[in-house]
Amino acid sequence: MQVLASKIIVAGTGGTIAGRAAASADNIGYQAGSLSVGDVLQTLPRQAMDRLVEQGVYTSWEDVAQVDSKDMGPQVWALVLARLRQWLADPEVRAVVLTHGTDTIEETAWLLSTLLETHKPVVMTCAMRPATAWVPDGPQNLLDALAVACDPQARGVCVVASGVVHAAQWVQKVHPYQLDAFSSGDGGPLARVEEGQVRWFWKNEEKYHFSADINRESAIEFIVGNRSPWPRVEVVFSHAGATGHGVDALCEPREGFEPLRGLVVAGTGNGTVHEAMDQALRRAHGRGVLVWRCSRCVNGQVVHAGGSLNTRAKDSPPALWPAVALPPFKARLAMALTLMGQRA
Numbered sequence: 001m002q003v004l005a006s007k008i009i010v011a012g013t014g015g016t017i018a019g020r021a022a023a024s025a026d027n028i029g030y031q032a033g034s035l036s037v038g039d040v041l042q043t044l045p046r047q048a049m050d051r052l053v054e055q056g057v058y059t060s061w062e063d064v065a066q067v068d069s070k071d072m073g074p075q076v077w078a079l080v081l082a083r084l085r086q087w088l089a090d091p092e093v094r095a096v097v098l099t100h101g102t103d104t105i106e107e108t109a110w111l112l113s114t115l116l117e118t119h120k121p122v123v124m125t126c127a128m129r130p131a132t133a134w135v136p137d138g139p140q141n142l143l144d145a146l147a148v149a150c151d152p153q154a155r156g157v158c159v160v161a162s163g164v165v166h167a168a169q170w171v172q173k174v175h176p177y178q179l180d181a182f183s184s185g186d187g188g189p190l191a192r193v194e195e196g197q198v199r200w201f202w203k204n205e206e207k208y209h210f211s212a213d214i215n216r217e218s219a220i221e222f223i224v225g226n227r228s229p230w231p232r233v234e235v236v237f238s239h240a241g242a243t244g245h246g247v248d249a250l251c252e253p254r255e256g257f258e259p260l261r262g263l264v265v266a267g268t269g270n271g272t273v274h275e276a277m278d279q280a281l282r283r284a285h286g287r288g289v290l291v292w293r294c295s296r297c298v299n300g301q302v303v304h305a306g307g308s309l310n311t312r313a314k315d316s317p318p319a320l321w322p323a324v325a326l327p328p329f330k331a332r333l334a335m336a337l338t339l340m341g342q343r344a
């Protein structure tokens, strides 16, 4: 019989789950990341924690950061990645539960799932209401995350919110206010948590995994080493009336700014790009900027017809920019990780 390690680390990075408002009736005017994750754990019912102990599981906690996740970025990612690698290498550690703000949890989840080669569960969770709310959602989400962390079928990085387990690859925040704010789109959820039991639909590794030209080890070294700024990659959206002026402006060198290395264009529909923006992207490409396309649609991904990546059938020049099967902000991370392994 396989003996599972018994320790679960509950690590905090901030977010609304650790948010505090001046009034309990206030679900939106609060300071995210103002409580310690230890305080959040204290809000869980004693009996729930006793049940974990009965299963032979004990928890310890640590605040890795306390930020509003709108401000998430390379510095905190470096800390999180370094700590996770230490914890996951410890044979006593069975899983890590990582609390995070809802606003960018999908980006951190994607980054971690791409960089960490682990079968141990890294279960991310969050909340839409602050810890001080009359009826907060954080404690239930944290309990569900602990249930997933204890489940023998759990593998790798996932996000648990509102009773749903999402794959890092698919999860997106799709609502600014509702408690059920996340969707896995047409990929569908990995599992549901019901009364502390996990009902699986997929194994995490059965889900699609993005396979860009990312050198994991050198990207980890780059991020954790924190030696230089990340390659600068910006996201632009194509839309009716687009001009491409923004693309031209982004390419202009500016004192104190890293030179632009890449652009992800969130195209209309099947990744199409307004012709004015298309021209600007060609100019950017001519200046050595890497350009990728994806779709600005919430569901699905760019579909290639007969292998052609062209945006216009009539004049059919070979497309300069490949399409990636990721939403814009995950595509941006994928490009930054890819560029970390290349010289500027």
Ligand code: SIN
Binding pocket: 014, 015, 016, 017, 032, 033, 067, 068, 069, 070, 100, 101, 102, 103, 104, 126, 127, 128, 129
């Ligand atoms: C944040 O993302 O840190 C604030 C919003 C939230 O967690 O819901």
